[in-house]
Amino acid sequence: MPDTSSPDTKKPDTPKPEANALWGGRFAGGPAAIMQEINASIGFDRRMWRQDVAGSRAHAAMLAAKGIISEADLADISRGLDQVAAEIEAGSFVFDIAQEDIHMAVEARLIALVGDAGRRLHTARSRNDQVALDVRLWVRDAIDQLDAQMVELMRTLVEQAERNNDLPMPGFTHLQIGQPVTFGHHMLAYVEMLARDRSRFADCRARLNECPLGAAALAGTSFPIDRHMTAQALGFARPMANSLDAVSDRDYALEFLSAASTCAIHLSRLAEEIVIWMSAPWRFIRLTDAFTTGSSIMPQKRNPDAAELVRAKTGRITGAFVSLTMVMKGLPLTYGKDMQEDKEPLFDAADSLALCLAATAGMVRDMVPEPANLRRWAGAGFATATDLADWLVRTLNLPFRTAHHVTGRLVAMAEAKGTDLEGLTLAEMQSVESRITREVFGVLSVENSVASRSCYGGTAPANVAAQAASWRQRLAS
Numbered sequence: 345m346p347d348t349s350s351p352d353t354k355k356p357d358t359p360k361p362e363a364n365a366l367w368g369g370r371f372a373g374g375p376a377a378i379m380q381e382i383n384a385s386i387g388f389d390r391r392m393w394r395q396d397v398a399g400s401r402a403h404a405a406m407l408a409a410k411g412i413i414s415e416a417d418l419a420d421i422s423r424g425l426d427q428v429a430a431e432i433e434a435g436s437f438v439f440d441i442a443q444e445d446i447h448m449a450v451e452a453r454l455i456a457l458v459g460d461a462g463r464r465l466h467t468a469r470s471r472n473d474q475v476a477l478d479v480r481l482w483v484r485d486a487i488d489q490l491d492a493q494m495v496e497l498m499r500t501l502v503e504q505a506e507r508n509n510d511l512p513m514p515g516f517t518h519l520q521i522g523q524p525v526t527f528g529h530h531m532l533a534y535v536e537m538l539a540r541d542r543s544r545f546a547d548c549r550a551r552l553n554e555c556p557l558g559a560a561a562l563a564g565t566s567f568p569i570d571r572h573m574t575a576q577a578l579g580f581a582r583p584m585a586n587s588l589d590a591v592s593d594r595d596y597a598l599e600f601l602s603a604a605s606t607c608a609i610h611l612s613r614l615a616e617e618i619v620i621w622m623s624a625p626w627r628f629i630r631l632t633d634a635f636t637t638g639s640s641i642m643p644q645k646r647n648p649d650a651a652e653l654v655r656a657k658t659g660r661i662t663g664a665f666v667s668l669t670m671v672m673k674g675l676p677l678t679y680g681k682d683m684q685e686d687k688e689p690l691f692d693a694a695d696s697l698a699l700c701l702a703a704t705a706g707m708v709r710d711m712v713p714e715p716a717n718l719r720r721w722a723g724a725g726f727a728t729a730t731d732l733a734d735w736l737v738r739t740l741n742l743p744f745r746t747a748h749h750v751t752g753r754l755v756a757m758a759e760a761k762g763t764d765l766e767g768l769t770l771a772e773m774q775s776v777e778s779r780i781t782r783e784v785f786g787v788l789s790v791e792n793s794v795a796s797r798s799c800y801g802g803t804a805p806a807n808v809a810a811q812a813a814s815w816r817q818r819l820a821s
Contacts, residue, residue, distance in 0.1 A: 385445045385684050388691060393432050395481035396446050397425050399474060399557060400454075402577040404465055406570050413464045420461035424454045447474050468569050470561040472591040472679045477557045479686065481578065483600050486694045487549045493701040494542050494607070498535050499819055500708040505531040505812040508713055510805035512722035512790045513628065521725035524790045527713055529803040532811055537610040544603040552596030555580035559590035562678040592678040594668070597686050601665035604697045608661040611700050615654040618707060622648050626721065630712045635703070650707055654700045661696050664689035723790040726755045726765055731787045731796065740779050750777045 375383065401422065408418035428450055431437040443449040448471075455462035505528035515525035555575035558565065564587040571583035584590035621628035635650040667689045671682055729751050736747035753776045758765050761772075766788045773780045786792060798804040 380441060383444060383681075384441045385687065386439050386441055386443060386449055389475075389478075389687050390432075390439055390446045390449065391691065392446050392478045392482050392687075393429070393450065395478040395485070396450050396474070397429050398481065398578065399477045400425055400450065400465060402574045403469055403557060405577065406573045407464075407467060409573065410568055410570055412467055412567055412569070413461075417461040417464050420458040421454065421465055424458040424462055425450075427457055428453050445471070445475070446478070447471050468560065468565040468567040469557065470559075470591075472561050473556050473559040475683075476559070476591050476593070477555065477578075479594075479690070480552050480556065480596060483552060483596055483690070484549060484579075487545045487600065490604075490607075490694070490698060490701065491542055491545060493698060493705070494538050494545075495819055497701055497705040497708065498538050498815065500705050501531045501535045501538075502812050502815045502819065504528065504708060504711065505535070505808055506816070509808040509812060510794075511713060511715055511718060512794055513713075513718040514721045514724065514727060515803070521721065521727050523730055524722040524727050524793045525797075525803040526794050526805055526808055527718060528805070528808040528812065531708075532808065532815070534610065534614055535815055538607070541603065541607040541610060544606060545600070548596060548599040548603055551599065553579075553581045554584045555582070556584050556590035556593070558583060559587035562591050563587055588678050592675070592683075594672055594683060594686055597690055598665070598668055598672065601661075601668055601690065601693055604693050605658075605662040605665045608658040608697055608700060611704050612655045612658040614704060614708075615651040618651040618711070619648050619655070622646070622651075627714050627717045628721075629714060631707060631710050635707045635710050650703045654703055657696045657700050661693045661700075664693035719790065723764065726758065728765060728788045728790065728793045729755055731793045732765060732784065734796075735784055735787045736777070736780075739781075739783065740777070742777075 404413070404418050404421045404425075407413040408415055413421075428437070431453070437449075437453065439449055443452050451462065451465065454465065507528075508531070509526060509528035511527040512524050513527045513530060514521040515523045515530075555571065555578060557574050557578070558569050558571035575581070575583045584593075618629065618631070620626060622631065631646070631648060631650075635648070636646045637649045668686055671685045675682055732754065733744065733747040733751040736742045736750060737744050740747075742750065754765065754768065754773060757772060757776070758768050761767065766785060770780070770782055773784065787796065794803050795805065798807060801807070
């Protein structure tokens with residue numbers, strides 16, 4: 345996620361006796377230590393420094409273009425911002441809690457470097473529209489990075505589908521064996537889920553791509569600024585149309601967290617299946633030491649800890665969504681300090697989802713199916729019973745409900761005999777339905793079952809191969 349490595353925030357032992365130089369003209373003294381602690385966000389919002397510097401560059405260029413500041417001031421500001429960015433990138437920048445947030449930290453250092461030109465940078469803007477801009481830019485960058493990770497995970501799933509398009513495995517409903525499917529078909533189900541996740545993030549990105557800069561504190565500004573210029577410079581589609589909405593809107597953050605929660609839920613479902621698939625008696629797949637751990641007391645154990653942690657982090661990500669929902673509930677227009685609480689859940693959720701996507705891609709790439717176990721269980725639990733019922737409908741022209749009843753009686757007979765449906769004799773089958781012929785045994789094998797599911801979206805190997813090829817082409821483009 346968009347981030348930076350930098351020194352720990354400096355926390356003075358006692359509050360500074362003077363007011364903050366950037367906003368304290370109204371105040372004679374400094375804040376109490378506890379006020380300073382609860383008010384400051386520099387400990388976490390400093391990771392938005394790239395977005396803050398980018399916004400300041402665009403704002404300064406616009407001010408100069410409109411004659412609000414001089415070209416000499418613009419040159420000094422640009423030079424100073426270059427040095428600020430270099431210091432933060434190098435890790436030599438000192439973040440001081442007295443500066444409260446990334447905006448004031450950057451501005452204070454800029455003023456120290458270039459003097460009055462730095463003091464002119466804040467003309468026609470407020471920290472309200474500045475933070476609204478920075479968070480939008482940060483979320484936009486986060487979406488782009490997460491999208492690249494989702495594409496990578498989809499590719500790994502497609503590769504598994506291509507390798508295993510005809511490998512039978514049990515398909516479950518209620519976690520009970522229902523019908524045979526193919527391993528490749530199962531992998532492609534998650535590709536479809538991730539495609540919807542990408543779509544949700546893309547929708548969020550499109551809606552957030554309006555620029556709040558220039559709304560100032562809440563009412564706009566009397567300076568002759570060009571908001572379309574700054575919006576274009578920062579890659580936005582347009583400036584936001586209402587200054588009140590511009591500084592108070594956090595819908596995009598809620599949308600981002602909602603999309604992240606849905607994506608995390610999808611990853612948790614795959615993670616849960618990996619846990620089940622690795623356990624006895626299934627043993628459907630193997631993971632190497634790269635994505636498993638051992639036991640401190642049981643030397644035979646191979647624990648799917650990566651999958652379990654992906655499963656668990658879903659709670660953390662959805663919790664962030666609930667947290668910000670509660671922060672925003674009932675807030676009057678426009679900006680309230682409550683909104684400072686948007687960043688930590690937003691950052692944590694984005695970091696957690698990025699880690700989960702990386703871990704899941706790694707597990708899928710590392711995963712080796714166990715064909716013998718998958719085939720064995722694919723036919724267990726009378727998994728081809730539906731194929732028998734369908735044959736009775738197609739061949740004997742029985743109504744489906746009648747065929748369902750006949751099949752149920754044959755399943756009960758096989759269960760009592762301790763065999764599967766293929767283990768029944770023709771005579772035993774004919775004792776339930778006299779018109780059954782030997783042809784019925786042709787539909788009772790697992791391989792024939794999966795091959796017959798050739799309707800669009802079905803599990804037939806030919807379908808899976810075609811869908812995997814289609815996805816490979818789409819992801820490449």
